[in-house]
Amino acid sequence: MGRTRRSRTIAASMDDLWALISDPHHLPRWWPRVSRVEEVGSDAFTEVMKTSRGRVVRADFKLTAADRSEGLLRWEQQVAGTPFARVLRSAVTEIGLQSVGEQTHVTIELRQTLSGIFPRVGAWMVRRASSATLEGALDGLERISG
Numbered sequence: 686m687g688r689t690r691r692s693r694t695i696a697a698s699m700d701d702l703w704a705l706i707s708d709p710h711h712l713p714r715w716w717p718r719v720s721r722v723e724e725v726g727s728d729a730f731t732e733v734m735k736t737s738r739g740r741v742v743r744a745d746f747k748l749t750a751a752d753r754s755e756g757l758l759r760w761e762q763q764v765a766g767t768p769f770a771r772v773l774r775s776a777v778t779e780i781g782l783q784s785v786g787e788q789t790h791v792t793i794e795l796r797q798t799l800s801g802i803f804p805r806v807g808a809w810m811v812r813r814a815s816s817a818t819l820e821g822a823l824d825g826l827e828r829i830s831g
Contacts, residue, residue, distance in 0.1 A: 687812055687815070689815035690794040690795075690819070691792070691822075693823045694789070694790045695788060696787070696788050697788070697789055697826075698784070698787065699784040701830055702791065705826065706826070712730075714825065715828070716818075717821035718735060728748040731744065732744045744769065746763065747760060748760050750779075756782030757780070757782075758779070758781075760778050762775070762777075770800065772799060773797055773798065774800045776795065776798075777797075779796070780793050781794075791823060793822055799811060
C-alpha cells in the first residue's frame with residue numbers, strides 16, 4: 686500500500702476548517718480537478734473531475750469516518766467495477782485537524798493499493814501525482830479559509 690501524507694498549519698479555526706472539509710459540496714473550492722459534486726448523501730458523494738485534456742471523469746466515494754471532536758474525516762473511493770479498478774484496488778483519503786491556538790494543523794493522507802502491473806512499474810508515478818494533489822488540496826484550503 687502506498688501512503689502519501691502532507692501537512693500544513695493554516696490560519697483558520699478548527700471549526701471553520703471542519704465546516705469546509707466535512708461538506709462535500711465545498712470540494713470544488715479546494716480539492717484539485719474537482720469541478721462539481723453530485724449525489725451527496727449522508728455517507729456518500731460523487732466527484733465530477735476534469736482531466737488535463739478536458740475529459741470528464743466521475744468517482745464515487747463513501748464516508749467511513751467523521752468525528753468532529755477528534756478532527757478526523759475519512760472517505761474511501763469505490764473502485765470496484767469502475768475504470769479506476771485497472772489502476773487501484775483501494776484508495777482512502779484521511780484528513781486530520783488539530784487546533785493550534787488560533788490556527789489549525791491539517792494533515793491529509795492518501796492510502797492507495799495499486800492493482801495489475803502498477804505496483805511494480807507505476808508506484809512512483811502514483812506517489813508523485815498523489816503528492817501534487819495533496820499539496821494542491823492544502824493550497825486550496827489555505828486560499829479559501831484565509
